[in-house]
Amino acid sequence: MAKKVAVIGAGVSGLTSLKCCVDEGLEPTCFERTEDIGGLWRFKENVEDGRASIYQSVISNTSKEMTCFSDFPMPEDFPNFLHNSKLLEYFRIFAKKFDLLKYIQFQTTVLSVKKRPDFSSSGQWEVVTESNGKEQRAVFDAVMVCSGHHILPHIPLESFPGIERFKGQYFHSRQYKHPEGFEGKHILVIGIGNSASDIAVELSKKAAQVFISTRHGSWVMSRISEDGYPWDMIFHTRFSSMLRNVLPRTILKRMMDQQMNQWFNHKNYGLEPQNKYLMKEPVLNDDLPSRILYGAIKVKSRVKELTETSAIFEDGTVEENIDIIVFATGYTFSFPFLEESLVKVEDNMVSLYRYIFPPHLAKSTLACIGLIQPLGSIFPTVELQARWVTRVFKGLCTLPSERTMMADIIKRNEKRIDLFGKSQSQTLQTNYIDYLDELASEIDRLHPVCWGLPGQYWLALTLIHFNFCYIQSPNRARALTAPGIPST
Ligand code: FAD
Ligand code: NAP
Numbered sequence: 001m002a003k004k005v006a007v008i009g010a011g012v013s014g015l016t017s018l019k020c021c022v023d024e025g026l027e028p029t030c031f032e033r034t035e036d037i038g039g040l041w042r043f044k045e046n047v048e049d050g051r052a053s054i055y056q057s058v059i060s061n062t063s064k065e066m067t068c069f070s071d072f073p074m075p076e077d078f079p080n081f082l083h084n085s086k087l088l089e090y091f092r093i094f095a096k097k098f099d100l101l102k103y104i105q106f107q108t109t110v111l112s113v114k115k116r117p118d119f120s121s122s123g124q125w126e127v128v129t130e131s132n133g134k135e136q137r138a139v140f141d142a143v144m145v146c147s148g149h150h151i152l153p154h155i156p157l158e159s160f161p162g163i164e165r166f167k168g169q170y171f172h173s174r175q176y177k178h179p180e181g182f183e184g185k186h187i188l189v190i191g192i193g194n195s196a197s198d199i200a201v202e203l204s205k206k207a208a209q210v211f212i213s214t215r216h217g218s219w220v221m222s223r224i225s226e227d228g229y230p231w232d233m234i235f236h237t238r239f240s241s242m243l244r245n246v247l248p249r250t251i252l253k254r255m256m257d258q259q260m261n262q263w264f265n266h267k268n269y270g271l272e273p274q275n276k277y278l279m280k281e282p283v284l285n286d287d288l289p290s291r292i293l294y295g296a297i298k299v300k301s302r303v304k305e306l307t308e309t310s311a312i313f314e315d316g317t318v319e320e321n322i323d324i325i326v327f328a329t330g331y332t333f334s335f336p337f338l339e340e341s342l343v344k345v346e347d348n349m350v351s352l353y354r355y356i357f358p359p360h361l362a363k364s365t366l367a368c369i370g371l372i373q374p375l376g377s378i379f380p381t382v383e384l385q386a387r388w389v390t391r392v393f394k395g396l397c398t399l400p401s402e403r404t405m406m407a408d409i410i411k412r413n414e415k416r417i418d419l420f421g422k423s424q425s426q427t428l429q430t431n432y433i434d435y436l437d438e439l440a441s442e443i444d445r446l447h448p449v450c451w452g453l454p455g456q457y458w459l460a461l462t463l464i465h466f467n468f469c470y471i472q473s474p475n476r477a478r479a480l481t482a483p484g485i486p487s488t
Contacts, residue, residue, distance in 0.1 A: 011039020013146035013370030063230030123363025196328030270299035359405035376432035
């Protein structure tokens with residue numbers, strides 16, 4: 001009998017998980033607390049509890065060619081970077097094409113996921129849901145948690161002495177929807193992530209003055225790269241990834257410094273990252289440097305103190321008459337429906353094998369999908385996660401021992417801190433191609449039957465494998481024929 005899988009959430013992660021379950025002959029049921037699919041990408045004028053909230057102008061910072069699912073390219077007439085409404089449209093045609101809606105129970109919130117008493121032999125879970133005030137229980141063989149991690153605002157008021165005296169308005173970027181109503185205001189945006197930069201740029205076209213306060217700075221990149229290609233098609237090639245892995249650190253640092261400062265010298269704009277050799281997620285914003293040049297945005301250092309109407313900064317400067325503070329200070333996450341012992345969140349970090357599996361379970365039947373921040377698009381990342389996970393559920397792939405998984409988690413975390421730093425915004429950060437390769441190798445190991453083959457067969461197999469996996473990357477091949485981009 002087909003194994004029953006509960007999928008929690010119908011955003012990108014939930015939709016791809018559903019499709020992978022169907023592909024593997026599993027029997028999925030998806031629970032989605034809202035009335036529709038799309039998760040974060042479905043813009044609404046109001047902020048909803050329990051769901052990510054975006055502003056109306058959000059445009060993807062990863063290109064359509066690097067963002068689509070592997071077997072479902074985006075329509076030819078879609079632009080290279082997508083407004084949120086276009087991404088939602090993509091999900092709708094994806095869900096329709098693979099007939100996924102029939103597996104989704106809308107307006108159904110998962111309240112709890114608990115091990116069954118016989119878990120150590122069955123690996124089964126009891127899932128309690130609530131819909132229209134009615135609770136229901138059901139037993140599942142496995143669970144895929146796809147509930148997102150951009151829901152709970154991180155708003156570090158304790159780092160802002162004097163905030164209790166501040167007489168203006170303040171709110172988290174999650175509350176921001178559009179620039180109307182901010183005309184003529186003096187606005188202070190805290191942080192320099194993608195939310196802070198987008199919001200500062202948009203508000204600077206209406207406000208009297210926008211200030212952006214950063215404690216560590218950030219690299220800012222354009223969505224447009226060499227020869228007008230989308231940045232991620234140039235940055236995330238197998239060759240550049242290989243170079244990043246083999247070149248000595250000192251050479252890499254020099255190359256990164258040069259590459260990142262090619263567009264403009266970050267130092268001159270007050271944006272130079274404090275530790276410029278970390279691979280922290282860059283800001284993708286074509287307008288930020290010009291808005292700074294026009295004086296519409298002024299870059300400030302860390303806020304030292306707030307008064308009733310002004311902000312005092314670490315460098316001793318003071319800005320008076322601040323009307324509004326936008327805390328674009330990122331997110332925290334939690335899993336209110338899981339017992340803490342299953343997936344413990346500490347300092348915005350979780351101990352999961354390959355960012356997916358709790359390592360200590362007697363049966364590997366619980367998986368988190370999308371609890372990650374890759375340097376590239378999350379779409380192919382969650383697709384590969386789901387493909388591996390469904391094969392583990394089906395028994396086609398197995399996980400190593402708890403000890404090996406724990407050792408891997410510790411090593412990975414050390415590497416993460418070394419590459420991306422300790423900042424709260426980087427706790428889920430991963431390399432892109434390297435991580436995809438790890439997942440792909442779990443799914444598609446050359447079968448052991450080949451081990452006894454003579455050398456020339458091995459060479460042939462390796463070349464075929466290499467050609468399929470790396471040279472014929474379908475996304476990249478498609479990108480070269482994207483509308484508006486000449487093929488090479
Ligand atoms: P979500 O989209 O958050 O979906 C989670 C779903 O789970 C929601 O529908 C929610 O209602 C449901 N849910 C939650 N709890 C429950 C429950 N208890 N019961 C039932 N249902 C529940 N990534 C990129 O690759 N490219 C980009 O350009 C990009 N831009 C971004 C822009 C913004 C503003 C932000 C915040 C993030 C961006 N990201 C981007 C990263 C983003 O996380 C992913 O694109 C993606 O949306 C994550 O999808 P998800 O399905 O994991 O989570
Ligand atoms: P984020 O990337 O976590 O950035 C948070 C910012 O707040 C960082 O600059 C951080 O600075 C700062 N910060 C945190 N705590 C602070 C404190 N106590 N004092 C001062 N500054 C503090 O959050 P985000 O910008 O909301 O982005 C979340 C995710 O959504 C990212 O993956 C991003 O790429 C994505 N996103 C994409 C788009 C798009 O596609 N257009 C738009 C928005 C967001 P430090 O670095 O110094 O910690």
